[in-house]
Amino acid sequence: MLEYLATVGTLTGIFAIAAAGLNITLGYAGVFSAAQAVFVGIGAYVTALLGPQVGGSLIICAVAAAGCSVAVAMVLALTSLRVSDEYFMVASLAFQIMVSTVFTGWYSVTKGTDGISGIPYPRLLGTELSTPETQSRLIWVVAALVVALTAVLRRGSVGRLFLAIREDPVATQTLGRSPTLGKYVAIVLGAAVSSLGGVLYAFYIGFINSAAFDYSLSIQLTAIVIVGGIGWSLGPVVGSAIVVAAVPLISLLDLPSTTVGPLEQLIYGALIIAAVGVRGYIPSAVVLRERWAARAGGARPWRRAHGPVVKP
């Protein structure tokens, strides 16, 4: 039981890292990419193929995985950013299915659905992390770093550019910043972060096959980001705790094994709808702050002049 909880806890961390990548693309820049599982898959496959060659060096695998997924993300961005908004989702979904087909069909390299096993233990700074506990610790450290970095990214100029693109691409363009370039960067950055999740996944599980990286993983990552709160840096961790850790707890109920999977899917879907529905009733933090400031009577003159109109 304790072992099970430890595994779930570690998987939560891995999915949080993968979802943090999608949070950059979807949450900050507002680009609905349904191809995020591709980058997780590339990270995992690079690790499975390269890991044994380099003795499981985590750094080499991570850098190679990030490099490969950045290259693939550029292809995605080049083709798919030619269509706008919701259509990008269709194009990225097409891309996802195309790459899934390659994962399954390119048997000589990926071993398709049979999968690749025998991935070595990760090696970091000369020490081999051979126990699940040390790996779990490593994963949570990486998750914390990723969350911290995305939070910093969000506050910096790049993050502000992303948010500006999400809110109003036309206004962003009139201010002399290219929305297309910004989206491009968001996709590439998101891909690099997500591939890191794939690397850690492959090391932790020790076995990967193509079925793990099809579009249902993309849907799961999207659910994590939306349920956790779009564009909130800690959102992926919260969403992952709900979607990866809490929802599978229904398997502890005495249900027939065939109903558990669909029931989980049902809950993801319901959570997405609920998250969207509830959002309409919760004003965003900015509006709340304005309202609070106005009520306190302490609204500063510049705030009155430039902020949104708030009636006291």
Add this chain to the structure above:
Amino acid sequence: MHELVQLAIGGFLLGGLYVLIAIGMSIILNVTGIFHIAHGSTLSLCALTFAALESTHILLAVLVTTGVSLTFTMAGYELLYRPIAKRQPTLFPLFLASFGLWIVGGAALTLIFSAEPVHPRTSLNSTVNFGDLYLLKINLLAFAVAAACYAATRVFLARTMTGSLMRAVACSRDMSDVWGMPRRRAERVAFMIAGLLAVPAGIFAAYVLGAYPTVGDTPLLFAFSAVVLGGLGSIRGAAAAALLFGVVQGVAVWALPATWQDGVVFAVFLLLILVSPRGLGTLGLRRRAEARSA
């Protein structure tokens, strides 16, 4: 060569099924601006309902399927999209809600029906020969019905008052509000048409592909891409793109193993999107404009 023609025609006929889904989605997108992804669940729902009732009486099965399809589609509009649209006027939340409904729909169907494909029996599951070509009767019938539905939809949009109302709303939502047009009615009819078109699609999907809870997913993704490739506002473009995908899917088997089928279709889609990001419909327009200016 003969095999290739055979496969291409098989794919073309299967494309009729994608056309039914694609024009439904295209009408909804144009009139309401909602990307109704949950339409894939409607297709699965129709296929499963029909397969479950087919043994009793075929007319009863068709009627119940129509009822179920309309109920699901209209409930999606009235109970999900409208309340959300009331609070959040931007399109992204609606899109996410539709995405959620798609997942919920697929999961619920898996819980209610078994995951095993059910193939309803029919005497039409035999071939008819045209020279060297062998064609399944059921596929020919499906294509004929799809073509008839397409034509009926075009006539409805072109000739009736409601059709012209829908075209007006599709042209400009704000302007139709200014003129006091009953926009809600146009939206409701759009969803209703899509729900009705899903009925023949679901019935033939049950015969041709078998009825299982995720049967609608691949047609949905094809239709989805066809709507984008066809170009915004072009039902004809969406239908043509859907047929093209059917042919590509059929021909792909000729050169590659069946596991590559979907991948090839979407590779073709991405390549065409590169050539013409606003859909194939604009390709001709641009040429015409260039010719005029020259």
